[in-house]
Every structure is written in C-alpha cells, then in structure tokens.
Amino acid sequence: MFLDEVSISIRAGKGGAGAIAFHREKYVTRGGPDGGHGGHGGNVLIRATANRNTLYHFKGVKLFAAGNGEGGAGNLCAGKAGADLVLEVPVGTTVLESGKSVADLVSDGQTFLAARGGLGGKGNSNFCSSTRQAPRFAELGEPGEAKDLKFELKLLADIGIIGLPSVGKSTLISVVSAARPKIAEYHFTTLTPNLGVVSHRGENFVVSDMPGLIRGASHGKGLGHQFLKHAERVRFFWHLVDATSKSPLTDYKVIREELRKFNPALAEKPEVLVLSKTDLVDTKTLVSLRKKFMEKNKVKIFEICAPIHEGVEELLNFSLEVLAKTKAAEPQIEIELPVFRPHLEQKSKSFTVTKKNKKLFIVDGPRLNQIVVMSDMTNPEAIARVQDVLVKFGANRELARAGAEPGAKIEIAGKIFEWWGQ
Numbered sequence: 001m002f003l004d005e006v007s008i009s010i011r012a013g014k015g016g017a018g019a020i021a022f023h024r025e026k027y028v029t030r031g032g033p034d035g036g037h038g039g040h041g042g043n044v045l046i047r048a049t050a051n052r053n054t055l056y057h058f059k060g061v062k063l064f065a066a067g068n069g070e071g072g073a074g075n076l077c078a079g080k081a082g083a084d085l086v087l088e089v090p091v092g093t094t095v096l097e098s099g100k101s102v103a104d105l106v107s108d109g110q111t112f113l114a115a116r117g118g119l120g121g122k123g124n125s126n127f128c129s130s131t132r133q134a135p136r137f138a139e140l141g142e143p144g145e146a147k148d149l150k151f152e153l154k155l156l157a158d159i160g161i162i163g164l165p166s167v168g169k170s171t172l173i174s175v176v177s178a179a180r181p182k183i184a185e186y187h188f189t190t191l192t193p194n195l196g197v198v199s200h201r202g203e204n205f206v207v208s209d210m211p212g213l214i215r216g217a218s219h220g221k222g223l224g225h226q227f228l229k230h231a232e233r234v235r236f237f238w239h240l241v242d243a244t245s246k247s248p249l250t251d252y253k254v255i256r257e258e259l260r261k262f263n264p265a266l267a268e269k270p271e272v273l274v275l276s277k278t279d280l281v282d283t284k285t286l287v288s289l290r291k292k293f294m295e296k297n298k299v300k301i302f303e304i305c306a307p308i309h310e311g312v313e314e315l316l317n318f319s320l321e322v323l324a325k326t327k328a329a330e331p332q333i334e335i336e337l338p339v340f341r342p343h344l345e346q347k348s349k350s351f352t353v354t355k356k357n358k359k360l361f362i363v364d365g366p367r368l369n370q371i372v373v374m375s376d377m378t379n380p381e382a383i384a385r386v387q388d389v390l391v392k393f394g395a396n397r398e399l400a401r402a403g404a405e406p407g408a409k410i411e412i413a414g415k416i417f418e419w420w421g422q
Contacts, residue, residue, distance in 0.1 A: 003054050003055045003056040003058075003059055003153075004054070004055060004152065004153040004154075004155075004229075004230070005055070005150070005151065005152050005153070006055045006058045006059065006150070006151050007148070007149070007150045007151075008058055008061070008062060008063070008064060008148075008149055008150075008151070009062055009063045009064070009146070009147070009148050009149075010044045010063075010064050010065070010085075010087075010114055010115050010146070010147055010149060011044070011063065011064070011065040011066070011115065011144060011145075011146045012041055012042060012043055012044050012065075012066050012115035012116055012117040012118065012144025012145045012146070013040075013041025013042035013043075013065070013066040013067045013068040013069060013082030013083075013117045013118065013144045014041045014068045014069065014082075014117075014118045014141050014142070014143050014144050015038050015039065015040055015041045015068075015069045015082075015117065015118035015119045015120040015121060015141030015142045015143075015144075015374075016038025016039040016040075016041075016068065016069035016070045016071040016072065016079035016080075016082075016120050016121065016141045017038045017071045017072070017079075017121045017138065017139070017140050017141050018035055018036070018037050018038050018071070018072050018120070018121035018122045018123035018124065018126070018138030018139045018140075019035035019036050019037075019038075019071060019072035019073050019074060019077075019123045019124070019138055020033075020035050020123070020124045020136060020137065020138045021033065021034055021035040021036075021073065021074030021075070021123070021124065022034065022074075022134070023074075023075070032125075032128060032133070032134070033123075033124040033125045033127075033128050033134060033135055034074055034075055034076050034123075034125050035072055035073075035074060035076075035123030035124040035125050035138050036072030036073050036074070036075070036076045036077040036078045036079065036123045036125070037072045037078045037079065037120050037121065037122050037123050037126070038069050038070065038071050038072045038078075038079040038120035038121040038122075038123075038139075038141050039069030039070045039071075039072075039078065039079035039080045039081040039082060039120050040069050040081045040082065040117050040118070040119060040120045041066065041067070041068055041069045041081075041082045041117030041118040041119075041120075041141065041142070041143075041144040042066030042067040042068070042069075042081070042082035042083045042084045042085060042117045042144075043066060043084045043085070043113060043114075043115065043116055043117045044064065044065075044066050044084070044085045044087065044113075044114045044115040044145075045084055045085070045086045045087070045111055045112065045113055045114065046086075046087045046089060046093075046095060046103065046105065046111065046112045046114050047086050047087070047088055047089070047105075047109065047110070047111045047112075048088075048089055048090070048091045048092075048093060048105035048106070048107065048108060048109065048110045048111075049088045049089070049090070049091065049108060049109070050090075050091055050108040051088075052088060052089065052090040053090050053155070053195065054090065054153070055089065055090065055093070055151055055153055058087075058151070064085060064087060065085065066082055066083065066084055066085035066115070066117060066144065067082030067083035067084075067085070068082045068141070068144075069081050069082045069117070069118070069120050069141055070082075071121075071141075072120075072121070072123045072138070076123070076125060078120075079120060081117075081120070082117060084117075086111075087114075089105060089151055089153070090153055090155075091105065091106060091107065091108055091110075091156055092105070092106060092153055092154050092155055092156040092233060093105050093151050093152065093153050093154075094151070094152045094153075094154065095112060095114065095149055095150075095151060096149065096150040096151075096152065097147055097148070097149055097150075098148075102114075106156065114147065114149065115144060115145040115146065115147055116144065116145050117144045117145075118141055118142035118143050118144040119141070119142040119345065119370070119374070120141055120142075121138060121139030121140050121141045121142070121374055122138065122139045123138050123139075124136065124137060124138045126138075126139075127385065135381060136379075136381050137375075137376065137379045137381040137382040137385065138376075139374040139375065140373075140374045140375065140376055141374070142370065142373060142374050143373070152229070154229050154230050154232055154233045155193055155195060155208055155230045155233060156206070156233050157195060157206045157207060157208035157230075157233060157234045158205040158206050158207065158234065158235050158236075158323055159205065159206070159207045159208070159234060159235065159236060159237070159238055159319060159323075160207075160208050160209075160210055160230070160231050160234035160236075160237050160238070161173060161207060161208065161209040161210065161237070161238045161240060162210050162231065162237050162238070162239050162240070162255055162259070163239060163240035163241060163242075163251075163255060163276075164241075164242070164251050164254065164255065165211075166242070167240040167241060167242040167251075167276055167277075168240055168242070168276040168277060168306055169209040169210075169211075169240055170194065170209060171276075171306045171307060172209075172238070172240065172274075172276070172304070172306045172312075173194055173196045173207055173208075173209050174196075175306045175307070175309060175312060176196065176198045176200075176207060176312060176316065177196025177197055177198050177207060178196060178197065193208050193209060193210060193211060193230050194208065194209050194211075195207070195208050196208075198316065200316045200317075200320060201316075201317070201320060203320055203323075205319070205320075205323055207238075208230065208234065210228070210230060210231055228258070228259075228262045228263075228266075231259070231266055232263060232265070232266065234269070235269070235270070235322075235323060235326045235327070236269055236270035236271055236272070236319075236322055236323075236326060237269060237270070237271035237272070238271070238272055238274050238315070238319075239252065239255065239256075239271050239272065239273050239274060239299075240274045240276050241273060241274070241275055241276065242276055242277055243275045243276060243277050243278050243280070243281045243285075243286065243289060243303070244277050244280045244281055248275070248289055248293075249292060249293070249296065252273065252293070252297070270322060270326065271299060272299065272300045272301070272302060272315070272318065272319075272322075273293060273297070273299045273300065273301045273302070274301075274302045274303075274304055274315060275289065275290075275301065275302070275303045275304070276304055276305075276306065277305065278303045278304060278305050278310070278311070279305040279308070279310070286303060290303075300318065302314060302315045302318070345367070345370065346366040346367040346369075346370045347367065348365070348366045348367060349365065349367055349368075349393050350365055350366070351363055351364060351365025351368050351393060351395055351398075352364050352365065353395065353398045353399055353401075353402050354402075355402045355403060355404075356411075358403075358408075359408055359409055360408070360409045360410075360411060360416075361399055361402060361404050361408060361409070361410055361411070361419070362410075362411045362412075363390075363395055363399070363410060363411070363412045364412070365393070365395075367393075368389065368390075368393060368395065368412055368413075369412060369413040370413075371386065371389055372386060372412040372413045372415050373413045373415075377415055377417060383417060386412075386417070387419075387420050390410075390419075391422075396421075396422045397422070399419060400421075400422055404419055405421070406419065406420060406421030407419070407421075
C-alpha cells in the first residue's frame with residue numbers, strides 16, 4: 001500500500017552508567033579504584049534507499065528506539081556501546097521536526113543523523129586524584145535525544161503526467177513503461193501515483209502520473225492536494241487534455257491554475273501539451289483545436305492515441321531532448337559521505353546565572369548541564385564533585401555576584417540542590 005506521509009517518535013539510546021569498583025587482589029594492599037566507563041548509547045540514523053517507494057513500513061509503529069549502552073564494570077572493563085538504529089526511507093523523503101525541514105534525502109544511501117545517543121558515564125577510576133584517592137561515585141549515563149519527526153515522501157521522477165481525471169494518464173504510462181495501473185471509465189480510478197521506467201533509444205527515464213487533479217485540488221478537493229507535492233520533484237510535465245472534451249481550453253487552464261495556486265514554481269516548469277484520444281475526433285476538429293491552443297498558449301503540442309501507440313514515438317523523442325537540456329542546466333550536487341562523531345562531551349564552559357527569587361538561582365550552560373544530568377545527586381561525593389566544577393567554571397563567583405548566599409537553592413538541568421557558597 002502506498003503511504004507518503006507518516007509521523008513517528010524516535011529515541012536514541014541512553015549511555016551506560018560508569019562503575020564504582022575497587023581493585024581487590026591478594027598481596028595488592030592498595031589496588032585503588034578501577035571502575036570502567038559505560039558504553040555510549042546508539043544513534044538513530046535515517047537512510048534513503050532506492051529499494052523502497054513507500055513509507056508504509058512505518059504504519060502502526062509510533063516509537064523507534066536505538067540500543068542503550070551497557071554499564072561499566074570492575075577491572076577497568078568498559079560497557080558495550082548501544083546498537084545504532086537505521087531507519088530506511090525511500091529516496092525523495094523530507095524529514096521534518098516541529099514543522100521545519102531538517103533533512104532532504106534525495107540520493108540512494110544518503111544518511112541523516114536524526115538523534116544522538118547519550119554519552120557513557122565515566123567510572124570512578126576517572127575521578128581518582130591526589131586529593132581524592134578513593135572516589136566512591138561514578139557518572140550516570142547521559143539520556144539519548146528524543147524527537148518527534150514527520151516524513152514526507154515526494155516521488156522522484158523525470159516527467160510528471162498531469163491532467164483532469166479520465167484523460168488517459170494511466171493508459172499512457174502503461175504504454176510507455178512496464179507500469180500496470182488500474183484503468184477504467186470512471187473518475188479517480190488511480191488513487192496513488194504510479195511510477196514507470198521508460199526505456200527509449202538507449203536512454204532510461206522515470207515517468208509518474210499525478211492522480212486526482214480537479215478544480216479546487218490546491219485547496220484539498222478531490223485527491224489533488226494529497227499528491228500535488230509529488231509534482232515538485234519532476235523536471236517537466238506531459239499535460240494531457242482530452243481532445244473529445246466539450247471545453248479542452250478550459251480543462252487546460254484549470255490544471256494550470258491549480259499548479260500555480262499550490263506552488264507558483266510548478267507553473268514555471270517546462271511542459272508539453274498532449275491531446276489524447278485523437279482517434280475519436282475528426283481531422284477538422286483537431287486542426288481547429290490545435291490552432292486555438294497555439295493562439296492562446298505558447299506550448300509544444302502533441303497528438304496521441306495511446307492504445308495504438310499513435311504519436312507516442314514523437315512524444316518520447318522530444319522528451320529525451322528536453323530532459324537532456326534540463327539535466328545539463330541543473331547544478332551538480334556532490335553529497336559527501338557522513339562522518340558521525342555522536343558521543344562527545346560538551347566543550348563550551350559558558351553559562352548564565354539567573355536569579356529567580358531570593359532563595360533560588362538557575363545556572364544554565366551546556367557542559368554544566370551535561371555534568372549534572374550524569375551525576376547521581378543522591379551520592380554526597382557526586383554532589384561534592386558538582387560543587388568543585390562550579391568553582392572551576394567560575395559559577396560560584398557569578399552566583400555570589402547575583403546575590404546568592406550559602407544555603408541557597410541552585411537549579412541546573414532541572415535538578416535542585418543546596419549551594420555551599422564560595
């Protein structure tokens with residue numbers, strides 16, 4: 001089943017906790033702390049693949065989570081890192097977060113780091129010093145990032161077939177390619193876009209029909225609003241108009257206006273006018289119709305009868321020429337292979353101090369927040385380490401300037417504890 005929009009939640013893995021351990025060995029009287037570090041949490045990656053053409057495999061699953069890192073152990077044993085989670089999406093998928101595009105995956109293998117795994121906590125061996133020779137605390141694992149994302153698939157095609165319902169779009173794509181869409185004599189036979197690969201004169205290109213376009217499609221009528229977005233990816237259009245229609249010129253204008261209303265850029269794309277079902281119209285009517293279109297619209301005109309392949313060869317020949325020109329005019333985009341450095345300590349020691357009231361002060365800074373989140377605030381030695389960090393970063397001095405006194409409450413990264421003063 002075709003599905004081109006889906007909303008999901010993702011969660012990167014949590015880092016493993018560092019270990020609190022001491023070396024115990026016969027004849028070694030002072031083995032010292034040897035707690036190992038926790039493993040890093042897994043990342044959530046989104047990768048485009050040419051092996052999928054729908055987002056249906058995400059249907060019914062709301063949360064996708066990467067693996068958590070394992071905790072460290074004694075004897076300086078580090079925990080195992082959590083497994084990365086790779087979500088495969090079709091080429092042409094746009095990733096949105098809070099309504100804003102954060103990634104546009106337009107080539108096979110292109111990968112986006114969507115959520116970063118948490119940093120593994122350091123074991124107590126890391127905190128050993130001349131003044132702290134037997135630390136009985138270790139860091140907790142850092143939580144992984146959690147996000148709500150929306151995927152929007154816009155099919156990648158060289159040519160888009162547009163037109164009102166029942167003008168012969170499905171018939172044409174079935175004739176020029178191996179696609180086998182449903183064909184019937186009623187409107188909205190096609191409920192999803194159909195992709196077909198056309199092989200002509202040693203060249204291959206992809207054609208897609210755009211179903212459900214009617215007057216008002218840009219405002220949600222019919223099925224057009226659901227599928228017009230796919231037209232944004234094509235290089236140019238085959239605009240089909242039924243030669244047997246009572247008002248072919250009006251039919252043409254309706255589609256042109258809907259393209260312009262949905263996205264003005266669509267109306268600027270190259271197109272050719274294809275008069276279909278010409279076997280049902282006499283020559284005099286065709287000549288008159290061609291003349292009227294030439295007078296009011298500067299567009300290349302082809303006349304076809306798709307079931308018997310009449311006029312199709314000329315249409316394909318001209319399309320190859322247009323595609324060659326559009327491809328040559330497009331800038332060459334080189335997509336570099338991603339280099340992931342997912343598990344890093346925050347380096348910035350910058351921070352701000354905000355006085356909320358006489359007894360509560362909020363300290364905010366990237367590295368300070370990370371340290372506090374990874375500290376066990378029920379462990380007195382871990383709290384002492386946080387107090388030491390406040391001194392090293394200069395936060396104590398700024399707290400005093402802001403009017404904080406010993407015993408005041410300090411909030412960092414959502415955790416509240418008592419300030420010991422300078």
